[in-house]
Amino acid sequence: MPFQLSPLSPTSTAGIPQAASDEGPERRRERTRASQLMKLLRHGDITVAVLAGLAVACWLSFAVWMPHHRGLWLWAALVHGVQALHGWLFWSFKRAGRSALAHPGTWLRHYEVVVFLSGLSWGVAPLMLLQDVRWMPLVPLVLVLLGLAAVGSHKVAAHRWTIYLWLVPLLMPVTAFMAWLGTPTTLALAPMTGAFLLACLYVAIGRHRLLMKELQTKLDNDALVRALRQQVTLVEQANREKSRFLASASHDLRQPMHALGLFTATLEKRLQGTALQPLVKNMIRSIDALEQSFTSMLDISKLDAGVIEPNLQPFPIRDLFRVLHMHCAGQAEELGLGMRFKAGGKIVMSDAHLLERVLSNLIHNAIRYTQEGGIVVVARTRAEAISIEVWDTGIGIPEDELPKVFDEFYQVDNPGRDRSRGLGMGLAIVKRLVLLMGHQLEVSSKPGKGTVFRILIKATPFDEMDNIAVAADTVPSPIDESRTLLLIDDEESIRVGMSDLLQTWGYKVLTAATIQEACTEVRRHAGVIDIVISDLRLADGEDGIDAIERVRSVYGAPLPALLITGDTSPDEVKRVHSSGHQVLFKPVRTKELYAVLRSVP
Incomplete structure (x- = not known):
């Protein structure tokens, strides 16, 4: 049987709750009846106990004066029998539990019968208990019935028919009985009882309307909650599908980008000093631009995955400003912009690497949006905090746009999404990194005059820079040209490109497409293997982490390993970082790969 999909196909909404708009009138009536039933039987045990106690008090009082009155015991049997029926109904409902609410109409009909019989059993009490109409207990008995009517009408107000089935059998017989007797006392009480019956009906029906309005409002809210x-x-399903799509698309795009970068780096080395070298350099610039875009998205993925942990240490801001000046001043000078740094001898407690990334993003953002004037980066002392500020004389940001500047892919004054002006991810990364380090971030701006970003860092207990000893940078040893490297990747173009590049760096390269081929290469190679480089996602569901472990097992030693992956989903980012191996994300910059290989002992 062929599988078909249509706009109304149930497959498209699998696992999604029924929409509130799908709830028909009959379903709504059932939900209304179920709610009414819950209100009526909510305290059924207490109601039965109170009525039983009141009935016992009544017939005991009459038994003291009329021990041989047959009607007394008939009434006692009647009223307690109805109360037993009421108790059985409540017990059955409680035992049925939630399943009883599936058929609320049946239970409501049972309850109506019980209410009618209960009201009637109390309503005939004067007829069965009074032998002499001139006897004084008539008035107290009428007062008891009036009290039951008042209290009971409040109890049964949730259902309109139960109001009539309680009040009419309760007060109509005694009203008619007193009018029929025709004594001055009963003729005075009869219209008063009838008026009280009408008043109770009016109040109970009014309360019923309020309860129904409240109930309908609750049902409407429930429908809205279900719709929400x-x-x-x-939205969650769409987000999961989007994440899966982006993860797959990112991986598939990074593979050829990675191979392209490897081939271009090899080509640059071979064409060095020729007429084609400028062309290759332009190709490398284009590849670098793409790599920066991928790197920005990767940084967001890492931050969302929670794999970046800040290492907060006290350090002089002066050293960081020197590094930033070296990296950024040249670009500003090319554009005719001034750039000044003023550390002011401040010491901050932060992560130097992450703070450098934050300030670098802010400075490059300031350069991008400044046509004339310049940028000033300054550290100032504020109340219990050090404020690192980046001032520019750029186009500024309108006040209503300030809350949006830290959103992903948002750029001020770039509605056309000009790629030469970046992706709009820099400030999103800044926000995440500043919050990750526990700092505060402020921004203020005046359109046409400029913008200032402030990072507020809690003050450290160090007062003078001389108290801080800054570690010197270590210089890695040059690569030993006799080193051997095992490369595992299922993409032939990447194996070829990586091999060519590594060989230009002096490595002997063993290549494999699968775990089995890698193990075979290890057994076949008689010498030492210095490092294993493996792609994370291999063909036929094989995994790079498993590949490294299998190679180590065959080799018989814990070889240094490097994972390379194009998968940037948060779960995969967490997994590769928790593996303990060094990780590079595609497309890998050649200088980054070179730095990692140099750092391997």
């Missing part, structure tokens, strides 16, 4: 939950489920 459905929309949340749809």
Whole structure:
């Protein structure tokens, strides 16, 4: 049987709760009846106990004066029998639990019968208990019935028919009985009882309307909550599908980008000093631009995955400003912009590497949006904090745009999404990194005059820079040209490109496409293997982490290993970092790969 999909196909909404708009009138009536039933039987045990106690008090009082009155015991049997029926109904409902709410109409009909019989059993009490109409207990008995009517009408107000089935059998017989007797006392009480019956009906029906309005409002809110939950489920499903798509697309795009970068780096080395070298350099610039875009998205993925942990240490801001000046001043000078740094001898407690990334993003952002004037980076002392500020004389940001500047892919004054002006991810990364380090971030701006970003860092207990000893940079030893490297990747173009590049660096390269081929290469190679480089996602579901472990097992020693992956989903980012191996994300910059290989002992 062929599988078909249509706009109304249930497959498209699998696992999604039914929409509130799908709830028909009959379903809504059932939900209304179920809610009414819950209100009526909510305290059924207490109601039965109170009525039983009141009935016992009544017939005991009459038994003291009329021990041989047959009607007394008939009434006692009647009223307690109805109360037993009421108790059985409540017990059955409680035992049925949630399943009883599936058929609320049946239970409501049973309850109506019990209410009618209960009201009637109390309503005939004067007829069965009074032998002499001139006897004084008539008035107290009528007062008891009036009290039951008042209290009971409040109890049964949730259902309109139960109001009539309680009040009419309760007060109509005694009203008619007193009018029929025709004594001055009963003729005075009869219209008063009838008026009280009408008043109770009026109040109970008014309360019923309020309860129904409240109930309908609750049902409407429940419908809205269900609709909201459905929309949340749809959004979560769409987000999961988007994440899967982006992860797959990112991986598939990074593979050829990675191979292209390897081939271009090899080509640059071979064409060095020729007429084609400028062309290759332009190709490398284009590849670098793409790599920066991928790197920005990767940084967001790493931050969302929670794999970046800040290492907060006290250090002089002066050293960081020197590095930033070396990296950024040349670009500003090319554009005719001034750039000044003023550390002011401040010492901060932060992560030097992450703070450098934050300030670098802010400075490059300031350069991008400044046509004339310049940028000033300064550290100032504020109340219990050090404020590192980046001032520019750029185009500025309108006040209503300030909350949006830290959103992903948002750029001020770039509605056309000009790629030469970046992706709009820099400030999103800045926000995440500043919050990760526990600092505060402020921004203020005046359109046409400039913008200032402030990073507020809690003050350190160090007062003078001389108290801090800054570690010197270590210089890695040059690569030993006799080294051997095992490369595992299922993409032939990447194996070829990586091999050519590594060989230009002096490595002997063993290549393999699968775990089995890698193990075979290890057994076949008689010498030492210095490092293993493996792609994370191999063909036929094989995994790079497993490949490294298998190679180590065959080799018989814990070889240094490097994972390379194009998968930037948060779960995969967490997994590769928790593996303990060094990780590079495609497309890998050649200088980054070179630095990692040099650092291997």
